[in-house]
Structures are given as C-alpha cells and as structure tokens.
Amino acid sequence: xxxxxxxxxxxxxxxxxxxxxxxxxxxxxxxxxxxxxxxxxxxxxxxxxxxxxxxxxxxxxxxxxxxxxxxxxxxxxxxxxxxxxxxxxxxxxxxxxxxxxxxxxxxxxxxxxxxxxxxxxxxxxxxxxxxxxxxxxxxxxxxxxxxxxxxxxxxxxxxxxxxxxxxxxxxxxxxxxxxxxxxxxxxxxxxxxxxxx
Amino acid sequence: xxxxxxxxxxxxxxxxxxxxxxxxxxxxxxxxxxxxxxxxxxxxxxxxxxxxxxxxxxxxxxxxxxxxxxxxxxxxxxxxxxxxxxxxxxxxxxxxxxxxxxxxxxxxxxxxxxxxxxxxxxxxxxxxxxxxxxxxxxxxxxxxxxxxxxxxxxxxxxxxxxxxxxxxxxxxxxxxxxxxxxxxxxxxxxxxxxxxx
Numbered sequence: 001x002x003x004x005x006x007x008x009x010x011x012x013x014x015x016x017x018x019x020x021x022x023x024x025x026x027x028x029x030x031x032x033x034x035x036x037x038x039x040x041x042x043x044x045x046x047x048x049x050x051x052x053x054x055x056x057x058x059x060x061x062x063x064x065x066x067x068x069x070x071x072x073x074x075x076x077x078x079x080x081x082x083x084x085x086x087x088x089x090x091x092x093x094x095x096x097x098x099x100x101x102x103x104x105x106x107x108x109x110x111x112x113x114x115x116x117x118x119x120x121x122x123x124x125x126x127x128x129x130x131x132x133x134x135x136x137x138x139x140x141x142x143x144x145x146x147x148x149x150x151x152x153x154x155x156x157x158x159x160x161x162x163x164x165x166x167x168x169x170x171x172x173x174x175x176x177x178x179x180x181x182x183x184x185x186x187x188x189x190x191x192x193x194x195x196x197x
Numbered sequence: 198x199x200x201x202x203x204x205x206x207x208x209x210x211x212x213x214x215x216x217x218x219x220x221x222x223x224x225x226x227x228x229x230x231x232x233x234x235x236x237x238x239x240x241x242x243x244x245x246x247x248x249x250x251x252x253x254x255x256x257x258x259x260x261x262x263x264x265x266x267x268x269x270x271x272x273x274x275x276x277x278x279x280x281x282x283x284x285x286x287x288x289x290x291x292x293x294x295x296x297x298x299x300x301x302x303x304x305x306x307x308x309x310x311x312x313x314x315x316x317x318x319x320x321x322x323x324x325x326x327x328x329x330x331x332x333x334x335x336x337x338x339x340x341x342x343x344x345x346x347x348x349x350x351x352x353x354x355x356x357x358x359x360x361x362x363x364x365x366x367x368x369x370x371x372x373x374x375x376x377x378x379x380x381x382x383x384x385x386x387x388x389x390x391x392x393x394x
Contacts, residue, residue: 108305110350111348112350151308
C-alpha cells in the first residue's frame with residue numbers, strides 16, 4: 001500500500017509524516033529526490049523541478065522516486081509518499097503499483113488556520129503576509145494539488161483541535177489503514193469544523 | 198453572510214441545501230439562473246454556460262445571480278449559494294459583498310463512496326460506470342472546483358455515516374454559522390474517515 005499524503009501549506013502534512021515514522025512506516029519525501037537531483041545538476045530546486053517536468057512530463061518527480069517506493073514496498077509492504085502535487089503523479093503511481101494499492105490521505109484546515117500556523121512556524125520560505133500566503137496557495141493549486149485533495153480517499157480535518165488530538169487522528173487512520181480496517185469506527189477527535197472570522 | 202456550498206458530484210451538497218431550507222435560510226441555485234438564461238436564449242444549458250463565460254468571463258454565472266443574492270442578504274441577512282464551480286466566482290462574490298461575508302463550506306466524500314451514491318441515485322445525468330464517473334469528476338475539476346474545495350473555510354466529511362448523522366452535521370454547522378459560533382464545540386458525528394477498497 002502506497003499512502004500519498006496531500007494538503008495545502010500549513011494543513012499538517014508534516015505531522016502526519018512524523019506519526020507515520022513513529023509507527024514504523026517508511027516515508028519517501030519527493031522533495032528530497034528533487035533536492036538530490038538539483039545538487040547533481042548544480043541547479044536550484046525550483047529550476048530542477050521545472051526542467052524535470054519539461055523533460056519527462058508532469059509525473060517526472062513520481063518517476064524519480066518510484067524505485068525507492070518499490071524497494072520500501074518490497075521491504076515493508078507499505079510506504080507513505082510525501083510531496084505529491086498533481087493528478088498525473090497519482091496516475092503514474094497507480095499504473096506502476098496498481099490502482100488498488102494507492103490511497104490518498106488529505107489533510108484539511110481552513111485558510112485562516114493555515115495562515116496562522118505558517119506565520120507561527122516561520123520557516124524561511126513561510127509567508128509573513130496574507131498576500132504572500134495567498135500567492136503560495138495559488139502556486140500549489142497551479143500544479144493541480146486541488147484536484148488531488150478533492151478526490152482523496154481519506155480526509156482528515158485539522159481544525160481547532162490540539163496538536164495531540166490531531167496526532168491521535170493521524171495515528172488512528174494509519175493503524176486502520178495498516179490493518180485494512182475502517183477507521184470510522186475508531187475513537188477519533190471531535191467533528192472539527194470551524195466558523196471563519 | 199453568503200455561504201457557498203461546494204463539493205464533488207455525490208458528496209452531499211443537495212442534502213446540505215435541503216437542511217438550509219429547513220432552517221429558513223434562502224438558497225440561490227446558480228444552475229437555475231443558467232437554466233432561465235438558456236430558455237431566454239433558446240439554447241441548451243451547457244451551451245449557455247459556455248457562452249456566458251465566453252462573453253462575460255469565468256465569473257459570469259456569479260454575476261447572473263448577484264442581484265438575487267443581494268435581495269436575500271437584505272431580506273434575511275444570510276443566503277446559501279449552490280453551484281459555485283471556480284475560484285473566479287468566489288472572488289466576484291468577495292469583491293461585491295465583502296471578503297469577510299463569504300464563507301466556503303465544502304462537503305467531502307471519497308470517490309468510492311460518491312460513485313456508489315450516484316449509481317444508487319440514478320438521476321438521468323448520473324454516471325453508470327466508473328469511467329463515466331471519472332469523466333464527470335474531471336469535468337468538474339476542469340472548471341476549478343478543486344481549488345475552491347481545497348481552500349474551504351469549513352470541511353464537512355460525509356463518509357460512512359447515516360444520512361441522519363450527516364444532516365445533523367449540516368444543521369450544526371449552519372446553526373453555528375448563523376450564531377457566529379464555533380461549530381467545533383457542538384455535538385458532531387464521529388470523526389468519519391474511511392479506508393478505501
């Protein structure tokens with residue numbers, strides 16, 4: 001089983017990945033493969049990603065990590081893939097590893113919540129103003145991430161709950177997926193929706 | 198407050214709209230406005246929508262319903278808009294009614310669940326095969342609905358719960374929005390995620 005975790009910036013993908021590692025699930029980070037390729041080419045990461053897609057198509061980064069994914073699938077039987085950005089990558093994974101093997105897990109939080117989180121996180125590339133935030137969202141959506149999120153098999157809402165509660169949700173979903181069970185019946189967090197503004 | 202309800206086909210938008218009406222919230226259906234315009238022009242609905250966007254831009258259908266929305270906002274103070282398909286329509290509503298007045302409520306269910314529901318519903322335009330279903334999804338995503346869903350202020354997951362439970366979730370969200378409260382604290386359904394396949 002190949003679990004693709006997707007979400008808009010600040011939704012909580014990183015935390016899902018951390019929980020997966022704690023649960024002993026190997027994680028393949030598509031961005032790491034691009035960074036290695038960038039070093040090899042002596043180019044920056046953005047330029048490398050652009051060229052890869054130009055040379056090999058929209059699913060280029062998926063192709064770049066496919067052997068690593070296959071190794072982990074053989075070794076452990078399950079892998080989390082972090083960094084899917086467009087539907088072509090999903091299609092590639094399905095055609096290579098089987099339609100039924102690919103599970104899309106989306107993490108959702110409202111724009112207001114994501115903006116607050118990214119501002120608090122304050123990584124170098126995180127937005128400081130609402131405008132920068134919107135631009136980053138637009139960039140991600142331009143790749144086609146919205147089409148992947150909208151067709152997710154599992155949607156985890158990360159809104160107005162504590163980090164601990166969110167981690168518990170992620171853990172429940174992962175364990176259920178690993179057992180082939182329905183996580184709906186497991187103890188989950190509250191039904192977290194929020195009113196904006 | 199202008200509540201735009203969005204979701205992929207079969208996610209459960211129609212049920213949200215029904216609950217809104219029961220709660221006394223007026224509903225403006227963008228498709229109805231297009232159908233009226235189609236009759237006026239003596240064209241079919243699809244062709245009319247295409248021409249409208251060609252003549253007046255991607256937000257044409259939002260412009261078409263804007264006066265009706267404004268009337269309801271004056272009369273009741275709140276309105277649900279059903280049928281938003283792209284980010285340009287959201288931008289138009291925000292520019293006309295104020296950024297803070299527009300709330301996006303997305304309804305999500307997994308593709309497997311949506312396909313089952315649409316097959317059971319069996320409306321004339323509902324897909325009978327998985328292939329027809331995927332094509333319909335692609336068409337909706339082509340308009341840009343995925344970009345709206347991914348930036349929703351409220352995400353309601355309609356997965357592996359009964360119709361009654363889903364209706365209760367919708368009602369909770371609506372009442373909280375009407376009170377300006379945080380629906381997160383209200384009794385909701387279980388944390389409904391599911392394992393596909």
